[in-house]
Amino acid sequence: MKKILVVDNHPLMLKFMTDLLTKKGYQVKAAQDGLTALNILKSYIPAVIFIDLVMPNIGGIKLCQIIRRMPELRDVYLIILSAIAAEEKIDPAEFGADICIAKGPFNEMAQNVLDALDRQDQGISPGPQGTVIGVENIHSREITRELLSIKKHFEVILGSMSEGILEITPEARVVYANPAALALIDKPEEELLASNFGDLFYETDHQRIKDLFGQELNAPRSIPEDSPVRLNDRQISLNLVPLKDKENKIIVILNDVTDRRRMEVQLQQIRKMEAVGTLAGGIAHDFNNLLMGIQGNASLMLLDVDSTHPHHKRLNNIVKLVQSGSKLTRQLLGYARKGRYEVKPINLNQLVEETSETFGRTKKEVAIHQELAEDLFPIEADQGQIEQVLLNMYVNAWQAMPDGGDLFLKTMNTTHEEMKGKLYEPKPGNYVLLAITDTGVGIDKNTRERIFDPFFTTKEMGRGTGLGLASVYGIIKGHGGYIDVDSEKGRGTTFSICLPASPKEAIEKKELHEEALKGTETVLLIDDEDMIIDVGKQMLEALGYEVLIARSSSQAIDVYNANKDRIDMVILDMIMPDMNGGEIYDRLKQINPSIKVLLSSGYSIDGQATKILERGCNGFIQKPFNMEQISGKIREILDKK
Amino acid sequence: MDFTELAQKIGLEDDEFLELVELFMETCASDISRLQVAIDQGDTQQVVEAAHSIKGASANLGFMEISSVAKEMEQNARDDSLDGAAEAVETIKKGLDLIKEKL
Numbered sequence: 219m220k221k222i223l224v225v226d227n228h229p230l231m232l233k234f235m236t237d238l239l240t241k242k243g244y245q246v247k248a249a250q251d252g253l254t255a256l257n258i259l260k261s262y263i264p265a266v267i268f269i270d271l272v273m274p275n276i277g278g279i280k281l282c283q284i285i286r287r288m289p290e291l292r293d294v295y296l297i298i299l300s301a302i303a304a305e306e307k308i309d310p311a312e313f314g315a316d317i318c319i320a321k322g323p324f325n326e327m328a329q330n331v332l333d334a335l336d337r338q339d340q341g342i343s344p345g346p347q348g349t350v351i352g353v354e355n356i357h358s359r360e361i362t363r364e365l366l367s368i369k370k371h372f373e374v375i376l377g378s379m380s381e382g383i384l385e386i387t388p389e390a391r392v393v394y395a396n397p398a399a400l401a402l403i404d405k406p407e408e409e410l411l412a413s414n415f416g417d418l419f420y421e422t423d424h425q426r427i428k429d430l431f432g433q434e435l436n437a438p439r440s441i442p443e444d445s446p447v448r449l450n451d452r453q454i455s456l457n458l459v460p461l462k463d464k465e466n467k468i469i470v471i472l473n474d475v476t477d478r479r480r481m482e483v484q485l486q487q488i489r490k491m492e493a494v495g496t497l498a499g500g501i502a503h504d505f506n507n508l509l510m511g512i513q514g515n516a517s518l519m520l521l522d523v524d525s526t527h528p529h530h531k532r533l534n535n536i537v538k539l540v541q542s543g544s545k546l547t548r549q550l551l552g553y554a555r556k557g558r559y560e561v562k563p564i565n566l567n568q569l570v571e572e573t574s575e576t577f578g579r580t581k582k583e584v585a586i587h588q589e590l591a592e593d594l595f596p597i598e599a600d601q602g603q604i605e606q607v608l609l610n611m612y613v614n615a616w617q618a619m620p621d622g623g624d625l626f627l628k629t630m631n632t633t634h635e636e637m638k639g640k641l642y643e644p645k646p647g648n649y650v651l652l653a654i655t656d657t658g659v660g661i662d663k664n665t666r667e668r669i670f671d672p673f674f675t676t677k678e679m680g681r682g683t684g685l686g687l688a689s690v691y692g693i694i695k696g697h698g699g700y701i702d703v704d705s706e707k708g709r710g711t712t713f714s715i716c717l718p719a720s721p722k723e724a725i726e727k728k729e730l731h732e733e734a735l736k737g738t739e740t741v742l743l744i745d746d747e748d749m750i751i752d753v754g755k756q757m758l759e760a761l762g763y764e765v766l767i768a769r770s771s772s773q774a775i776d777v778y779n780a781n782k783d784r785i786d787m788v789i790l791d792m793i794m795p796d797m798n799g800g801e802i803y804d805r806l807k808q809i810n811p812s813i814k815v816l817l818s819s820g821y822s823i824d825g826q827a828t829k830i831l832e833r834g835c836n837g838f839i840q841k842p843f844n845m846e847q848i849s850g851k852i853r854e855i856l857d858k859k
Numbered sequence: 860m861d862f863t864e865l866a867q868k869i870g871l872e873d874d875e876f877l878e879l880v881e882l883f884m885e886t887c888a889s890d891i892s893r894l895q896v897a898i899d900q901g902d903t904q905q906v907v908e909a910a911h912s913i914k915g916a917s918a919n920l921g922f923m924e925i926s927s928v929a930k931e932m933e934q935n936a937r938d939d940s941l942d943g944a945a946e947a948v949e950t951i952k953k954g955l956d957l958i959k960e961k962l
Contacts, residue, residue: 230916233882237875324919325869 252276286314382472495554506820514753552689555696583622595719618658
């Protein structure tokens with residue numbers, strides 16, 4: 219007994235066809251829409267299926283396409299039963315149907331249906347594939363065509379929307395999807411239709427989707443933008459709107475909020491950085507002055523104790539702790555993209571060579587290999603910050619190689635075009651690339667995603683501040699550069715840093731003095747902090763200098779005017795309460811155009827020191843400094859011919 | 860209106876035909892109430908759909924008078940006119956009453 223399935227949404231048509239075919243000895247099942255038909259077809263394999271074209275819950279054309287993709291139904295005979303097919307001149311073969319029979323008065327239609335089945339039984343084709351049978355007596359063609367054109371009108375609207383629109387049953391099965399929804403879900407329509415809506419999402423979101431359908435849907439419900447669900451690595455907000463028709467179907471509007479969310483996160487990040495920057499800048503000045511006081515006192519005490527004295531080691535420990543303390547502020551400032559005090563053209567190779575040599579001396583288990591481009595472009599940068607970046611990177615590499623390993627340092631020239639294919643869009647121009655590769659444990663994907671986050675650390679509590687890479691990132695961004703990480707667990711890591719090249723010529727770096735250099739000249743020390751004046755004066759005197767002091771800007775001008783013939787140089791604090799360092803410098807320079815001034819600062823606004831230096835000021839020193847550092851700077855200025 | 864004649868015309872036994880007519884009456888009843896609400900609210904799109912359903916089903920069974928009234932109502936509604944729609948509904952209801960008497 220041949221099995222038949224009839225799919226039509228009009229009960230009258232369904233009953234007529236069922237009765238007619240049952241009477242002729244066929245086994246017949248009926249479905250009132252495409253979705254029901256697909257449910258029946260899970261366990262019922264008919265030889266012939268009659269399908270109405272215009273139906274709710276998966277229309278006839280879609281249903282044909284889905285059926286043709288089901289392997290067990292590939293050979294089923296598909297007969298379209300519709301008034302509309304005749305109007306539209308659609309070719310049933312196009313969507314996989316065999317023939318089309320036009321609807322009309324039952325007697326004519328019945329004859330056509332039975333004829334088609336007889337012929338199919340006998341293996342005779344009822345007509346060439348794609349034939350439309352029984353169109354002669356169809357009524358009201360015009361009207362049907364208009365009905366179709368309204369439908370098409372909505373389809374154009376749905377097709378051009380950027381939101382994904384789905385129609386689903388109360389049981390959450392998909393019966394319609396517009397092109398935007400198909401693109402978001404990334405599945406062919408035949409596969410999507412009749413599938414379960416919740417299954418489209420990741421398991422972690424299943425409960426939330428389930429909750430949406432939890433109670434009867436009377437009013438619109440949503441998964442809002444601020445807590446979206448994930449769909450193929452996109453972030454999606456959902457709006458469920460009940461249709462309130464008799465089938466209680468639901469329209470789902472899918473909005474891709476990925477880009478908006480990303481921008482919000484970026485904005486949040488910028489705000490966070492501003493806050494940290496303001497905070498760090500605020501404390502850096504006072505903090506560094508405090509450290510200067512501690513450093514100065516320790517330096518002065520060290521003068522009186524030789525290396526055999528039990529306090530010698532303790533005092534050196536204090537000096538080291540002061541350096542760690544000042545590093546902490548530098549890192550906070552770096553993260554907040556501040557702290558570029560003195561920006562000048564420098565040679566990155568030279569910095570890499572010097573810092574890696576210092577580092578290599580202390581960490582013998584790491585073999586350092588250099589491959590530095592000889593013709594490397596200069597970069598315009600704050601040397602202290604770039605050194606901070608390099609040392610951070612070396613320390614990270616060393617920590618990734620607990621049993622020792624190789625550290626490769628490579629520099630080369632590059633351009634924005636060669637940096638393509640990255641997450642960022644580099645500004646056009648020449649760049650200098652520094653690649654730092656270790657042979658360590660590598661970084662997994664999850665850690666990689668968070669690696670530049672402030673206060674994120676893989677080290678146990680109390681071991682790392684989580685500021686190292688965050689400050690590296692901030693400093694590189696602050697210099698208009700880019701940083702990338704490439705790593706695989708167990709196979710080592712490469713950090714690539716790109717910094718904009720400068721057309722200016724690099725300023726040769728002076729050698730650092732390991733020992734305090736003495737002198738006998740006269741120095742005017744200007745600072746509003748008593749502590750700095752106190753230790754500064756004694757440090758300079760210990761170095762052999764004659765020291766005059768001034769605690770305010772007006773005092774500074776007076777003292778200089780009175781002693782301009784014997785003052786050889788001035789050490790000027792940049793932040794004074796009544797007049798800023800730049801103004802005092804200009805006033806002093808008016809008095810003596812060839813005056814020699816060393817700027818000192820605990821913290822200043824980016825570029826402020828650079829501006830004063832550009833007006834002829836002779837040098838800059840960052841607080842806290844020790845005897846060796848200050849003496850080197852002083853000799854550098856005074857010995858310059 | 861002779862059911863036997865109508866049944867023969869579309870090739871059905873009397874009882875089969877009657878069953879279909881009963882189903883037709885049911886679906887028409889729901890279409891009619893949909894029509895009345897839609898006309899009250901001036902919802903021409905709903906009028907078009909309900910009238911379209913009545914028109915097709917009545918034509919299937921050979922009730923051509925009802926079909927032509929529904930057809931005219933559908934066409935008017937499509938032109939955004941509900942003129943005479945209420946009267947047309949009454950005409951259809953009378954036609955349905957006649958059928959009901961024969962059941």
